[in-house]
Amino acid sequence: MEIKQQKSTEGKLKFRQTDKKNNKVILKGSLIATFIALTPYLFYLYESVPDTKVWNTFLFTYESKVYESAHVVAWTLSGKLIPLLLLLIWFFTCRHWWYHVLLVPIVMYTYQTISFITSDTGIFDEFQLLYLVPVMAIVVPSIYLIRARMFNKLNTANKTLEELEEEFKIKPTTFWEKVKQYF
Structure with a gap:
């Protein structure tokens, strides 16, 4: 009788550990999928940057020296960073x-x-x-x-x-x- 209870307890413990592991995998996968789904919105964040040479925010002031437009700099950076982030996700999950x-x-x-x-x-x-x-x-x-x-x-x-x-x-x-x- 004790052996059956012990096996039953061990089985429940393994199930709980597997269940916790599955929950972590599902959470990580959900976060990655959400980030990938949001990448079009992240890419278009550059549209909130003004088309001026100097961009003042409450955090920083940015002056575009070469391109003379903070909007162009933000557009170029989003065109480089978003594919880079997607490639990194692909690399680490492939x-x-x-x-x-x-x-x-x-x-x-x-x-x-x-x-x-x-x-x-x-x-x-x-x-x-x-x-x-x-x-x-x-x-x-x-x-x-x-x-x-x-x-x-x-x-x-x-x-x-x-x-x-x-x-x-x-x-x-x-x-x-x-x-x-x-x-």
Whole structure:
């Protein structure tokens, strides 16, 4: 009798732990989905910025030196930051074997944003490919090697492509574990 109660209690405890874990996953997924759904509204926040050279708010004063319009600067930044944020979400939530390729556009948008912010000349998209070469030199061959390894296993084993892709997926349990695997 005691054994049945103990198993029943253990089963309820495991169910509660699983239920809490599922609730956390649902909450995280809901937050990410809500952010993605709000990105069109976030992009159009630039329309609230006045079309003047100097923009005064209660928090700060911004003076547009190169573009002579705070509205143009806000529009350009939203055009760089929103895709960058969406790519970062995709990168950190993707479980496919090829997700490292997303680092190339992430680095490109990051470079464009930083060079735009620090730019005094107004030319900010001119030489970004030179800065992308080291990233691409690491990412592209790595992806090719993973792909070659997958197809080598596919030819020597009786597994489907989906089974091999599942085998190559990296499944960290926390956000920080996923970040740590890159450094």
